[in-house]
Amino acid sequence: MSEAVQVPSPASGGIAAAAPIPRAGGLHTFARFVGQRPAFLTGLAIVGITVFLAAVGPYIGPYPTETALPGDTLQPPSWRHPFGTDVSNMDIFSRVIAAPRIDLTIALVSTFIAFVFGVLLGVISGFFGGERGLARYASEGIMRAADIVQAFPVFIFALALVGFRGPGAINVIAALAFLNIPFFLRITRGAVLQVRERPFIEAARCAGNSEWRIAFFHVLPNALTPPVANISPTIGFSILLTSGLSFVGAGVPVPTPEWGSMIAIGAPNMMTGQWWTALFPGIALGISILGYALVGDGLKEFLDPTKRV
Amino acid sequence: MSGPLLAVDGLVKHFPMDRRRKVQAVNDVSFEIGGGEALALVGESGSGKTTTGRCILRLIQPTAGAIRFDGMDLLAMEPRSFRALRPRIQMVFQEPYDSLSPRMRIGAIVEEPLKLAGSAGPAERLDRVAEILDLVRLGSGTMNRYPHQFSAGQQQRIGIARALATRPDLVVLDEPTSALDVSVRAEVLDLLSDLRADLGVSYLFISHDLTAVRRVCDRVAIMYLGKIVETGETEAIFERPLHPYSRALLSSVLYPDPEVDLPRFTLEGEIPSPINLPRGCHLHGRCPWAESRCEDRYPEVERHDAGRAVSCHRAREMAGA
Numbered sequence: 022m023s024e025a026v027q028v029p030s031p032a033s034g035g036i037a038a039a040a041p042i043p044r045a046g047g048l049h050t051f052a053r054f055v056g057q058r059p060a061f062l063t064g065l066a067i068v069g070i071t072v073f074l075a076a077v078g079p080y081i082g083p084y085p086t087e088t089a090l091p092g093d094t095l096q097p098p099s100w101r102h103p104f105g106t107d108v109s110n111m112d113i114f115s116r117v118i119a120a121p122r123i124d125l126t127i128a129l130v131s132t133f134i135a136f137v138f139g140v141l142l143g144v145i146s147g148f149f150g151g152e153r154g155l156a157r158y159a160s161e162g163i164m165r166a167a168d169i170v171q172a173f174p175v176f177i178f179a180l181a182l183v184g185f186r187g188p189g190a191i192n193v194i195a196a197l198a199f200l201n202i203p204f205f206l207r208i209t210r211g212a213v214l215q216v217r218e219r220p221f222i223e224a225a226r227c228a229g230n231s232e233w234r235i236a237f238f239h240v241l242p243n244a245l246t247p248p249v250a251n252i253s254p255t256i257g258f259s260i261l262l263t264s265g266l267s268f269v270g271a272g273v274p275v276p277t278p279e280w281g282s283m284i285a286i287g288a289p290n291m292m293t294g295q296w297w298t299a300l301f302p303g304i305a306l307g308i309s310i311l312g313y314a315l316v317g318d319g320l321k322e323f324l325d326p327t328k329r330v
Numbered sequence: 331m332s333g334p335l336l337a338v339d340g341l342v343k344h345f346p347m348d349r350r351r352k353v354q355a356v357n358d359v360s361f362e363i364g365g366g367e368a369l370a371l372v373g374e375s376g377s378g379k380t381t382t383g384r385c386i387l388r389l390i391q392p393t394a395g396a397i398r399f400d401g402m403d404l405l406a407m408e409p410r411s412f413r414a415l416r417p418r419i420q421m422v423f424q425e426p427y428d429s430l431s432p433r434m435r436i437g438a439i440v441e442e443p444l445k446l447a448g449s450a451g452p453a454e455r456l457d458r459v460a461e462i463l464d465l466v467r468l469g470s471g472t473m474n475r476y477p478h479q480f481s482a483g484q485q486q487r488i489g490i491a492r493a494l495a496t497r498p499d500l501v502v503l504d505e506p507t508s509a510l511d512v513s514v515r516a517e518v519l520d521l522l523s524d525l526r527a528d529l530g531v532s533y534l535f536i537s538h539d540l541t542a543v544r545r546v547c548d549r550v551a552i553m554y555l556g557k558i559v560e561t562g563e564t565e566a567i568f569e570r571p572l573h574p575y576s577r578a579l580l581s582s583v584l585y586p587d588p589e590v591d592l593p594r595f596t597l598e599g600e601i602p603s604p605i606n607l608p609r610g611c612h613l614h615g616r617c618p619w620a621e622s623r624c625e626d627r628y629p630e631v632e633r634h635d636a637g638r639a640v641s642c643h644r645a646r647e648m649a650g651a
Contacts, residue, residue: 229446
């Protein structure tokens with residue numbers, strides 16, 4: 022722990038203003054932090070590539086992504102078709118780099134929804150849990166509902182939800198968001214249960230905070246690290262689940278470029294020796310999930326201000 | 331102000347453990363603090379001194395008793411109206427680092443009580459924060475830093491600044507120096523003394539550190555197993571403790587001069603569990619003066635002059651011993 026140097030306040034007051042103060046060298050600190058961690062850097066690069074492809078992937082491929090090419094069925098990789106072509110005469114490379122558009126959008130949106138609801142419910146159930154009266158029933162009710170959702174195998178439950186409403190991106194998003202809420206709820210609640218016992222919470226009470234203010238201004242910011250660090254792995258996991266649902270035909274309808282459905286289309290050809298059909302979308306899927314997991318690990322460390330220095 | 335600033339009367343706090351047993355942390359504690367006065371609540375771990383302090387801040391709800399602050403009954407108040415009173419009663423915590431929110435800057439930490447009190451605008455608050463940080467000798471330039479960038483002594487001064495920001499009438503100091511190094515401890519104690527002289531604030535100074543108490547406080551109340559066994563002016567108690575427990579406590583303090591031969595006064599055994607309190611006087615099992623009446627009933631409070639009060643059957647007769 023470094024001894025703080027007493028800085029004499031300059032004529033301007035030295036206190037800036039009551040407005041939010043800019044973080045001193047935040048970006049620089051982050052850059053140095055990343056520079057010391059090659060795994061984190063790799064993860065960030067992978068995430069960056071998927072985000073880039075989600076933005077422009079459908080436009081930069083050499084061939085159209087949803088229309089068959091004349092001739093050339095099931096061509097092996099070559100200079101013309103780096104990843105080969107599939108059974109419908111479509112260029113696999115163009116489709117692999119176009120797929121993040123749909124896969125990443127579904128994963129990002131569903132994870133964002135799950136994060137917001139999960140964290141809010143987690144703070145409420147964690148902070149007010151064990152109290153008397155209404156708050157306690159609310160807390161217990163939230164936890165039992167989470168138990169019910171989590172009692173079903175994830176994939177089967179997602180399949181049932183999508184089956185109920187029919188395939189389509191919106192329904193996949195809804196199913197994934199719903200499934201991930203209990204996950205964020207639990208990790209937030211766990212952190213809240215620790216934070217609420219710390220002396221600065223009593224100090225906040227003495228300062229005159231109401232219980233709701235304590236929950237959201239003092240407990241929440243100090244309980245965010247675990248759920249925030251899990252955003253990235255959850256995105257990775259959601260990409261996998263989206264692909265899984267598409268693989269069994271319950272996700273994104275077929276001509277749309279999507280890794281899971283491409284693997285599904287390619288799987289029968291793999292049996293007959295056309296290994297490239299499912300291999301390349303599979304590799305893309307695997308690398309993406311790894312990237313998001315690595316970013317999650319790195320962020321977990323970076324988000325703790327006491328370890329950043 | 332007529333009457334004492336704080337009057338605690340018959341305070342009881344029991345923590346239920348299961349259906350039959352309970353921890354009897356505080357058992358009928360009464361004391362008063364006048365405006366600008368510093369009272370020390372002294373005792374070893376488990377004597378109930380911290381619990382008493384937390385009851386006054388309403389961080390926990392007492393089992394029985396009354397707490398009056400400036401004539402108002404604190405325990406009868408609705409949470410909302412008690413919150414309006416918070417700026418006048420503040421607390422400094424034992425753990426310097428853990429009592430500061432790690433994600434808040436020093437300026438925001440010290441400003442928060444002012445902000446919630448709602449009486450000052452942003453510019454006025456900023457001036458006050460700068461002023462109070464200077465007052466605790468941290469300097470207003472520290473405002474933009476985070477708590478972990480400070481040493482423990484500095485962190486405790488941040489806690490003191492936060493407690494004093496709203497110009498409270500009473501500050502409860504819960505072992506404010508027990509987590510600090512000896513050299514830093516002296517600085518913080520001097521600061522607390524000076525601040526009281528300058529600001530006219532009252533202290534309830536909860537501590538087991540007798541030298542600290544002597545430095546800061548006007549009066550001392552000594553607690554044993556949830557009861558105050560002796561109160562009086564600091565110097566009077568240090569010079570001539572009347573209760574056997576006070577004697578033992580004071581004789582356990584190291585005197586800085588090895589040449590002075592002080593009479594040792596020791597108690598046998600360990601402090602009993604507050605779950606099963608001893609019958610009669612709580613100290614009788616450990617007290618060298620114990621007689622049969624000590625086992626039968628708890629001694630009445632015996633009042634002497636100059637606000638001195640003792641709860642011991644034999645204090646008067648042993649006073650010369």
